[in-house]
Structures are given as C-alpha cells and as structure tokens.
Amino acid sequence: MTQQQSQSQSQGMLPFEGGASAQGAAEHAFAAHAMPAEAGVWDELRNPGGALRTPWQTFARCLPEPQGGLTMAEDLNRRVEQVEQRIRLDGVTHNVFGEGGVAARPWSLQLLPQLIEPADWAAIEAGVQQRAELLERMLADLYGPQTLLQRGLLPPALMLRHPGFLRPMLGVQPAGGQRLMIVAFDLARGPEGRWWLVSQRTQGPSGLGYVLHNRLVIARQFPEAFRELRAQRIASSYRMLLDALEARAAQVAGNSTPRIVLLTPGPYSETYFEHAYLARYLGLPLVEGGDLTVRDQRLFLKTVEGLEPVHGLLRRLDDDYCDPLELRPNSALGVPGLLQAARSGHVVMANALGSAFLETPAIQGFLPAIAQQLSGQDLLLPALPTWWCGEPAAWANVKADLGNKLLRSTFPRDGRTSQVFDRTEAAVHDDPDAWTVQERKRFSRAPIWGEGAVTPRPALVRVYAIAQGEGRWHVLPGGMTRVAQREDSSISMQRGGTSLDTWVLTEGEVDAFTMLPQRLQVDDLLHRHRPVSSRTGENLFWLGRYTERTEQLVRQARATLALIDAISDAGADTPASVRQALSQLAVRTGLAPLGVPTLVQSARNFERAVLAGLADAKGGSVAYNLGALERAAMGLRERLSPEQWGLVRSMGESFTRALEVPSGELPTLQQVLAPLDRLALQLAAATGAQTDRMTRDHGWRLLTVGRLLERLQGLALRLELFLRHEALATVSGVELVLELFDSTITFRARYQRHEDLLAIADLLVLDSTNPRAYAGVLRRLRTELSKLPGSAESHEPLLALLPPVGAGLTLEDLRGAGEAQIAERLLMLSVELGSAAALLADQIGERYFTLAHGMDQRV
Numbered sequence: 001m002t003q004q005q006s007q008s009q010s011q012g013m014l015p016f017e018g019g020a021s022a023q024g025a026a027e028h029a030f031a032a033h034a035m036p037a038e039a040g041v042w043d044e045l046r047n048p049g050g051a052l053r054t055p056w057q058t059f060a061r062c063l064p065e066p067q068g069g070l071t072m073a074e075d076l077n078r079r080v081e082q083v084e085q086r087i088r089l090d091g092v093t094h095n096v097f098g099e100g101g102v103a104a105r106p107w108s109l110q111l112l113p114q115l116i117e118p119a120d121w122a123a124i125e126a127g128v129q130q131r132a133e134l135l136e137r138m139l140a141d142l143y144g145p146q147t148l149l150q151r152g153l154l155p156p157a158l159m160l161r162h163p164g165f166l167r168p169m170l171g172v173q174p175a176g177g178q179r180l181m182i183v184a185f186d187l188a189r190g191p192e193g194r195w196w197l198v199s200q201r202t203q204g205p206s207g208l209g210y211v212l213h214n215r216l217v218i219a220r221q222f223p224e225a226f227r228e229l230r231a232q233r234i235a236s237s238y239r240m241l242l243d244a245l246e247a248r249a250a251q252v253a254g255n256s257t258p259r260i261v262l263l264t265p266g267p268y269s270e271t272y273f274e275h276a277y278l279a280r281y282l283g284l285p286l287v288e289g290g291d292l293t294v295r296d297q298r299l300f301l302k303t304v305e306g307l308e309p310v311h312g313l314l315r316r317l318d319d320d321y322c323d324p325l326e327l328r329p330n331s332a333l334g335v336p337g338l339l340q341a342a343r344s345g346h347v348v349m350a351n352a353l354g355s356a357f358l359e360t361p362a363i364q365g366f367l368p369a370i371a372q373q374l375s376g377q378d379l380l381l382p383a384l385p386t387w388w389c390g391e392p393a394a395w396a397n398v399k400a401d402l403g404n405k406l407l408r409s410t411f412p413r414d415g416r417t418s419q420v421f422d423r424t425e426a427a428v429h430d431d432p433d434a435w436t437v438q439e440r441k442r443f444s445r446a447p448i449w450g451e452g453a454v455t456p457r458p459a460l461v462r463v464y465a466i467a468q469g470e471g472r473w474h475v476l477p478g479g480m481t482r483v484a485q486r487e488d489s490s491i492s493m494q495r496g497g498t499s500l501d502t503w504v505l506t507e508g509e510v511d512a513f514t515m516l517p518q519r520l521q522v523d524d525l526l527h528r529h530r531p532v533s534s535r536t537g538e539n540l541f542w543l544g545r546y547t548e549r550t551e552q553l554v555r556q557a558r559a560t561l562a563l564i565d566a567i568s569d570a571g572a573d574t575p576a577s578v579r580q581a582l583s584q585l586a587v588r589t590g591l592a593p594l595g596v597p598t599l600v601q602s603a604r605n606f607e608r609a610v611l612a613g614l615a616d617a618k619g620g621s622v623a624y625n626l627g628a629l630e631r632a633a634m635g636l637r638e639r640l641s642p643e644q645w646g647l648v649r650s651m652g653e654s655f656t657r658a659l660e661v662p663s664g665e666l667p668t669l670q671q672v673l674a675p676l677d678r679l680a681l682q683l684a685a686a687t688g689a690q691t692d693r694m695t696r697d698h699g700w701r702l703l704t705v706g707r708l709l710e711r712l713q714g715l716a717l718r719l720e721l722f723l724r725h726e727a728l729a730t731v732s733g734v735e736l737v738l739e740l741f742d743s744t745i746t747f748r749a750r751y752q753r754h755e756d757l758l759a760i761a762d763l764l765v766l767d768s769t770n771p772r773a774y775a776g777v778l779r780r781l782r783t784e785l786s787k788l789p790g791s792a793e794s795h796e797p798l799l800a801l802l803p804p805v806g807a808g809l810t811l812e813d814l815r816g817a818g819e820a821q822i823a824e825r826l827l828m829l830s831v832e833l834g835s836a837a838a839l840l841a842d843q844i845g846e847r848y849f850t851l852a853h854g855m856d857q858r859v
Helices: 003-012 019-032 054-061 071-088 118-142 156-160 208-221 225-229 233-253 270-282 338-344 362-377 392-402 426-430 522-527 534-570 576-589 601-613 622-634 640-657 669-692 698-724 729-739 743-752 756-768 773-784 793-797 819-849
Strands: 093-098 101-106 112-118 180-187 195-201 260-263 293-294 298-301 306-309 312-315 348-350 386-388 404-409 437-441 445-450 453-469 470-476 480-483 498-504
Touching: 019 071, 054 112, 054 225, 071 445, 071 480, 071 640, 093 270, 112 118, 112 453, 112 534, 118 180, 118 195, 118 362, 118 470, 156 362, 195 386, 195 819, 208 225, 208 270, 208 498, 208 756, 233 260, 233 270, 233 312, 233 348, 233 445, 233 453, 260 270, 270 348, 293 338, 293 669, 298 338, 298 534, 362 386, 386 392, 386 698, 392 404, 392 437, 480 729, 522 622, 522 819, 534 576, 534 601, 534 622, 534 669, 534 698, 534 729, 534 819, 576 601, 576 698, 576 729, 601 622, 601 669, 622 640, 669 698, 698 729, 698 756, 698 773, 729 756, 743 756, 756 773, 756 819, 773 793, 773 819, 793 819
Parallel strands: 112 498, 260 312, 312 348
Antiparallel strands: 093 101, 180 195, 180 453, 293 298, 298 306, 386 437, 404 437, 445 453, 453 470, 453 480, 480 498
C-alpha cells in the first residue's frame, strides 16, 4: 500500500459529529481518499485549487452513511462487491476475442459515476444535435445530387475508395425519409476543459443496452446523491427511439400494425448481451439474419406459424454483413435481398445502409466547410484536429511533427473502423490516401474507486443522438463513459477498459417519464402478438432436449459409477448381462467412448473412460451436453429470466471447476459423485423453471415437445438395451432400470418385493400417471403436439407416428403371456417408440424450423 493510500484511509476513519460539520466531514473524508490530480490534464473530481468540484461535494455529502461500524472506504468497497454481484446475477457479459476464440467475461462497471454539469451538457447537446443533422444532410447529398463532390468540399478518393460507401444505394430515398435514426459520438475533455469530438458511429451504434443497465445498477447504490444532484433520467430517450421507428414503420405497414425487430449478429457478437437486453426493454423480437427472408422485395420474419412481414429493422449488424448477395458474399449473418427490399422502400432501417464511410477519422477535417455549405453555420463542437494525407498540403503540414501525433488508417482494417499505427513517413508516401493524422490530446481524468482510494483515469464519453424528424434531434441525457487503465492504453472494452454510469445534471425539471406508453385499449391488446421465430423455436426445442438429455445422463452416470464402486469395494457379483447392458448404454449415450472395454472385460478401464469423459467438453458426455445446453440458452437471452440464464451458466461452470485435476490425471470416483449429485439438483431446478416459469406460447410448447421426445427416446433406449441383454431377469437389472426411470420408490410401494416383468410393464410402460412411463410421456406429447401452430388436419401426420392412445399396448394384451413373451413385446414396442421419436423430431424440424412443409405462407 502506498503512503498516500495509507494516509487517506486513516483520515477517512476520523470521527465527525453534528449536522453541517458532518456534511463537511463527509466531503473531507471523500477528498482524503483521492489521489493527487495530475498536472497538464483536466481533473473531473477536483478544481485547479485542489478542492472537490461542486457536484462532487454534493455527491460526497449524500453518500450513504456506513453501517455496522464500517469506515467510508470499507463501505465503498462493499458497494463495489455489490455491483459486481449484480452484474454476475444479471448475466451481463462482454464477449472478448482472442487466439482461443470468443470468451464471455463479466461486464466491467465502476462504482463512481461520471458527472456532467448543466453548462457542459448544454454545450454538448447543442453541438451533437448540429453534427447529427449535418451527417443526415451529407448522406442525402452524397447518395443524391453529390454537390459536395462537385464543389470540391469532399475529395472523391476519400469517399469512393471507402468500402462503406455503397454504390447500390445511389439515388435511393430510404423508407420513412430518414437515413440516420441514431448516431453515437465519442467525446473527450481536453486539458483546457473544452469538449472535443474524437470519433462518431453511424452504422449500428453500440452501447445503449449497457447504458441502461449501468444506470439501473449505479443509481440504486447512491439514490440520495442521484436525487440531490438532479441527475436527468434516460427512459424517455428509449421511448422516443421506439416511437420514431414505429411512426416511420407505420408508413410502410399501411393499414396493418407495424412490426419492428432488432437484428443482431448473434451470440458471438462482442456486445450480444446488450442486444438481448435492449430488445427485451423495448419489447422487440431479437432476430438474426437467418430468421429473416426477402420475398417479392419485402422483408419477412420466419416464425413457427409461417412468414410474418417486418416493417422496421433496428440493426446492430454492420453494413457490409447485411446482404451476401450484394455486399460481402461470405457473410452468414445477413439477409439475402435486404438491399433490394430497402431500395424498394418496403422496410425502415435504423440506420439506413450506406453510412459507414462517415465513421472514418479522415472526414473530420472537411466537416467545417461542409457545415457552412449545407447549413451556413460554424460547428459548435470541435473535433480533434485531423489531416487526411491524401491531400498533399495537409501531409506536408504535419509530416515533420508525426512523432507527436497519431497516425490512423483511413479505411477499415481487421474489422475495425480505424486503427492507430506506429508507421514511418515511408508508409504514408506509398499510399497517402490510406492514412490520416490526428492530433494527440490528453483526455480528462475521471475518478475511479478501487483499493481504498480514488484514482484518476483517462475518460471518453459516448453520447447518443436520436432523430425526431424534420431536422429535430434528441440527445440522450447520459451515455457510456469508458476509462482506460492508463494513458497509453486504448479506451476500449476489448482491451481492458471499464465503464462508468454517466449522470447529466440539470437545473430544471427532472424527467419523470417511464417506458410505459399511453394507456392500452382493447383493440391494442387484440393486435399485440409476440411472434416466435423459427430460430427461437428451434433453440427452445433443443433447450428442452438438452435439459432432459443431460438429466438422464447424470442419473445414468451416478448409477453406473455407484455400481462400479460396489464392485470394487465389496466384490459384488453383478451379472454379466447387466454389465453388458450398462456398457452398451454408456457408449450409445456418450457416457463412454466407442471401443472402450466393457464392464465385463475390464471394469477398471471402463471406469477410467467414464471419469475421463465427464468433464470433456468435446467428448459427448456430461460436460459436452452442458455446453450444448448453454449454447441453446445463449440464443434465448431475451426470453430467459436472469435467474434461468444464471442457473444454466453456473451448472457448467461449477461442474467443470469441481472436476479440475492436474494435467495427465483423472478425477477420482469420490471427487465426481458430489458434483453429479449437485448437478442433478440444478437440472431439476432448470426443469422446474422451464415447466412453471415460462409463458405457454408456441415457443414453450416446442420446448416441452423437445423435452418429451428426448425423454421418450432415452427411456426407450434404456429399456430396449436391458431387454435385449436379458438384464431384467436379475434383481440388480430391475433395480438399475427403476433408477434410470426415476421410479424406484413408486415401484417398491406398489409391488413390494416383486420383480416380475409384468410389474415393470405396468409401471414403466402402461401407467399414464407416471411422467416417466411410456404412456405418461405419450399422453402429454399428444396433447402438446395438437396445440402446435397449424390446423388440426396439419397435426394428423405428426400424431400418426405415435400410438393413438396409451402406449400402444395394454395389460389385456399381456394376459396369459409368459416372461419371454412379455419381454419380446416390450422390446418391439421400445424399438418402435424410439424410432418414432427420432422421426417425429425430424418432421417437427422440417415443419417449424426450416419451413419445408407448407409453412412458408404469409400471415
């Protein structure tokens, strides 16, 4: 610990009493924990005299009084832990890309907010509104008459060489009349206290979901400070964005209710969490490119009920990935024909395609003259001085001082809009158009709480402008502040940056608006329909299947390992038929690899193979199925509660962690039994959440059908193998089957000491009240199938694959039959039902997920 930190902590623990003096003491204690201000930069916490700035004085006075004898520092540390816990519970993540692929890490959020005073915000707001409208006018000109090019205000080489200028959109008037619906501007405060524009984002600006979650978390930590500082609320901005989209989409929809969707690149996107979070908050379906299709130049959503028209698209997918037919041909994320639908004016897009070239830093040097041409105004918000090296005069002006400036790429590289390079003058000389020089500025320092002290970090604030129409723009009164670890590091979440909630302070009224729109009418409710996309339906179907499959596999693994343990400890003489059945079942279900010696041949080698596979995420055993379950759930983030998603993630993480062993070693039998027991309880909780905590729409029914089909197929396989190997002729075989069917207690209560095959058939096959008997599964399956989308007539081919009633077998059919005859009938039935379940799963996929059976009609 440094001397400064030690001193600040001791000062923070001094006792203070009294009203006004206690308030002053709080300011003093907070200031005492702050590290000294850096020279040559603007300090957001302190004024030049070293005292706390006025908003921070108020913030310090309003800090919650520590409870339980804690010091201020200890209380703030406790709040840091609460923030981290809230992020973990809500499943807020940020995908980080590295050599090992994509890894989801918890979102990084600091405890202290960024405070922006009213006068600063007024300047920011006016400057951002002006710049947003300027960009909209530029796009209208450059995709229209191109007077800016003709008058030499923008070099043709800069625009036409940029891949973000889309020639297929020339002359196109976008549906709704607005090209930019939302624009993000990254701002930083310089050493003199003035705000500067660093960069701008016009394609699908990210961050709005994180902004919202940051606010919900941090405002709850400091409610009194939030109220006393008169921090402006942000909910109305999201309502304005949605209203603006709906108003323009209504022009396309005509007399029908407009449907708007949020287009995401998918679960492996860097900011997928915020896509799901924002979609849920706005009440929009979250879709991927594969969920959409273009027919007759119109955009449709593929749902389990057929094709439904889409009139508005809030996209988080960059331009060049949007249409593989006309843009990037290898894109698997876009929608073939989307450009044609946009050109035809049949879909409103936020933002319209073709604005990516506005994100290049090279364009900033030309904007002042362009602003004069298009609006007759000087820009209110300056950008960092920028020189495009494609202009010989600009390059000659800066090349002598290149070491003190940033050299950036003019055009996108490696998926990034612009990158900073450490290049020499020779690199610029070879291709001057490809390089841009930008002034270096030392960004202001925002206060960060950590390790008992307030430390200053370089900060960048992203603010958002939302189009209201007719040249009017609304600026969200907040934003996302990002801070770097140190001055020479990138202010990027991908490179170790962290975020702050951004409080815009006001001297006027605080907006009390909520996301609740005007009062609903009966007709509104009649027209409100949440579609289930084919991809969502498929993910739900497999969520049910993998939950059931993993639950069956865990039960099987526990029974198998317990049997091996009994053989090892007591030398139990388990019949060879039971060992053989269990061995083949393990191979068929992925619990053991193909080719492993059976329990009859070598119980020790079989045990080692099972233990080695449990935590192998690629092998097909428990860890593999947990990973598949998590991947299915990841595609459903907007539909699953934080508790359900957290449960799914924790199952895989805790199970893998519990089975960790040094390289080259295997977990022991004793080491895996407790994690398997815990996982069984977690899976029971997951099944309960799926059964009782989800709305019974078509998606839920597909989940249920998937779970029931997996159960039928799994139970049929287990009974088939035990019958085929004549293992049910033994007591241990009967006990194992009852354990695998989770029916031991009921069997013993009903039949006492009998192990007859007829008793087995009665409970595990014919009993419709047993949820794990054939008849019980089939009864529910027929009910859910009949409620899937489509007419009763369309359901008949699916239902025809199953017995019309019961399990296809009755007790009367078995009257007078001997054990061998009963076994033969049960074996035939098990094989038939297993095959029927597999065929039914395929047909459901063709009908509802690929729309291959007449479900592509427009509804």
